[in-house]
Amino acid sequence: MGPVTGMTPDKKAETPGAEKAAGLRQCHGLGSLPDAGHAGKPKATVVDRDSADDELTNLNWLHESTNLLTNFSLGSEGLPIVSPLYDIEGDSVPSFSPSCYQNPEKKSSTSKPPYSFSLLIYMAIEQSPNKSLPVKEIYSWILERFPYFATAPTGWKNSVRHNLSLNKCFRKVEKSHGKVNGKGSLWCVDPKYKPNLVQALKKQPFSSALAFYTPPASPPSRSSSPHYLTSVLQQNHGRALKGEKPQPLKTPKKRSYGSAFDAPSSIGLPEGDSAAANIDPSEDHNYSASSVGSQRCASRSSVSSLSSLDEVYEFISKASHEGSDGSEGFHSEVDTDGDYEDDPLGDSGYAAQPCGDGSKESQPSQKVLEELCQEIDEELKEAAGSLLHLAGIQTCLSSLISTAKTHCHKQRKK
DNA sequence: TCACCAGTAAACACGC
DNA sequence: AGCGTGTTTACTGGTG
Numbered sequence: 001m002g003p004v005t006g007m008t009p010d011k012k013a014e015t016p017g018a019e020k021a022a023g024l025r026q027c028h029g030l031g032s033l034p035d036a037g038h039a040g041k042p043k044a045t046v047v048d049r050d051s052a053d054d055e056l057t058n059l060n061w062l063h064e065s066t067n068l069l070t071n072f073s074l075g076s077e078g079l080p081i082v083s084p085l086y087d088i089e090g091d092s093v094p095s096f097s098p099s100c101y102q103n104p105e106k107k108s109s110t111s112k113p114p115y116s117f118s119l120l121i122y123m124a125i126e127q128s129p130n131k132s133l134p135v136k137e138i139y140s141w142i143l144e145r146f147p148y149f150a151t152a153p154t155g156w157k158n159s160v161r162h163n164l165s166l167n168k169c170f171r172k173v174e175k176s177h178g179k180v181n182g183k184g185s186l187w188c189v190d191p192k193y194k195p196n197l198v199q200a201l202k203k204q205p206f207s208s209a210l211a212f213y214t215p216p217a218s219p220p221s222r223s224s225s226p227h228y229l230t231s232v233l234q235q236n237h238g239r240a241l242k243g244e245k246p247q248p249l250k251t252p253k254k255r256s257y258g259s260a261f262d263a264p265s266s267i268g269l270p271e272g273d274s275a276a277a278n279i280d281p282s283e284d285h286n287y288s289a290s291s292v293g294s295q296r297c298a299s300r301s302s303v304s305s306l307s308s309l310d311e312v313y314e315f316i317s318k319a320s321h322e323g324s325d326g327s328e329g330f331h332s333e334v335d336t337d338g339d340y341e342d343d344p345l346g347d348s349g350y351a352a353q354p355c356g357d358g359s360k361e362s363q364p365s366q367k368v369l370e371e372l373c374q375e376i377d378e379e380l381k382e383a384a385g386s387l388l389h390l391a392g393i394q395t396c397l398s399s400l401i402s403t404a405k406t407h408c409h410k411q412r413k414k
Numbered sequence: 415t416c417a418c419c420a421g422t423a424a425a426c427a428c429g430c
Numbered sequence: 431a432g433c434g435t436g437t438t439t440a441c442t443g444g445t446g
Contacts, residue, residue, distance in 0.1 A: 184435050
């Protein structure tokens with residue numbers, strides 16, 4: 001392979017994925033998060049130094065992760081944005097500031113972004129006024145935000161195009177009236193898959209980006225959890241309005257190339273939707289962005305996305321408010337529809353996508369709210385369960401460690 | 415070991 | 431012809 005080559009040596013050293021993998025393998029990943037000062041170097045905790053119990057120390061991450069959770073819930077300092085998701089889901093105009101990459105170590109400019117191409121494309125499109133961009137603009141956006149690609153050979157562009165073509169999340173929009181106007185088309189995010197992208201994006205920073213720059217860790221889950229819930233809430237909101245059963249937060253693992261973003265499983269599209277509900281094996285090769293991230297972090301996300309019960313409660317009250325007017329929150333599909341409808345380019349036929357069916361009913365019924373509350377309740381229980389579980393493990397481990405230490409001391413004395 | 419997925423390279427077709 | 435774009439296939443490496 002050439003310079004860009006897929007897995008270059010430097011990539012192994014620099015890519016968040018590699019670092020993440022190594023970090024997790026060494027059980028430092030999670031534990032290191034709260035401590036920016038120790039970023040990247042293996043930490044020796046008090047227990048660590050006790051060389052006698054290597055196996056026990058290998059579980060330090062668990063111990064620390066519990067602390068991490070505490071930090072998450074306690075952390076209130078406004079940290080720099082870690083994930084563009086903040087902007088995507090936020091009320092403000094999306095702006096994927098490269099600051100999300102500007103960690104103190106300044107790795108960003110030379111290191112690969114911890115986002116998959118699909119997510120990068122999504123961010124680019126999402127930031128555009130019309131929620132649609134030509135490939136060239138996508139290139140520019142990525143280049144602008146991630147200087148890494150400026151020095152990278154052009155292979156990444158191929159990857160971008162490859163993603164656009166293969167990934168069901170992205171749709172091609174003809175520039176005007178179905179007529180191919182000049183080179184290229186506009187690309188937009190299929191609203192049906194948007195929640196999945198958001199979800200993947202939300203999970204990405206925790207698994208990759210966070211491990212990547214190892215900053216003090218409060219914000220990712222702090223704000224992402226409500227947003228995550230919000231996004232799901234939005235999904236379910238839409239679903240509820242359509243008379244569908246709300247989608248559980250945990251998406252069932254589906255074994256296909258497009259698993260996490262396959263609308264039917266992830267966001268529960270109506271069966272009749274051929275585009276999304278397609279289960280034709282020939283479409284199995286549907287690229288889906290970061291589905292790995294979605295899936296692989298699923299176990300963690302249940303904790304990380306609800307890192308603080310306070311947050312959840314806070315979120316609930318907020319969500320209830322938002323739910324009552326049904327218009328706030330992150331880019332809902334309604335928003336997106338609006339974009340397409342307002343979009344002068346929207347006459348391409350894209351605006352006629354089924355994504356618009358929720359817009360007629362912007363006022364959720366009492367029943368819908370009840371369903372949402374019930375669902376949130378379940379999530380709370382699950383989150384609480386996870387925390388209790390961790391706490392239990394921590395207690396258990398602490399006990400084991402102290403027993404082991406005592407044993408060691410006694411034996412040494414002998 | 416296996417399956418899945420992201421990333422990459424490459425080939426090809428098409429339009430400008 | 432050259433370039434940009436879009437599609438498709440094949441492969442590699444990481445991960446669970």
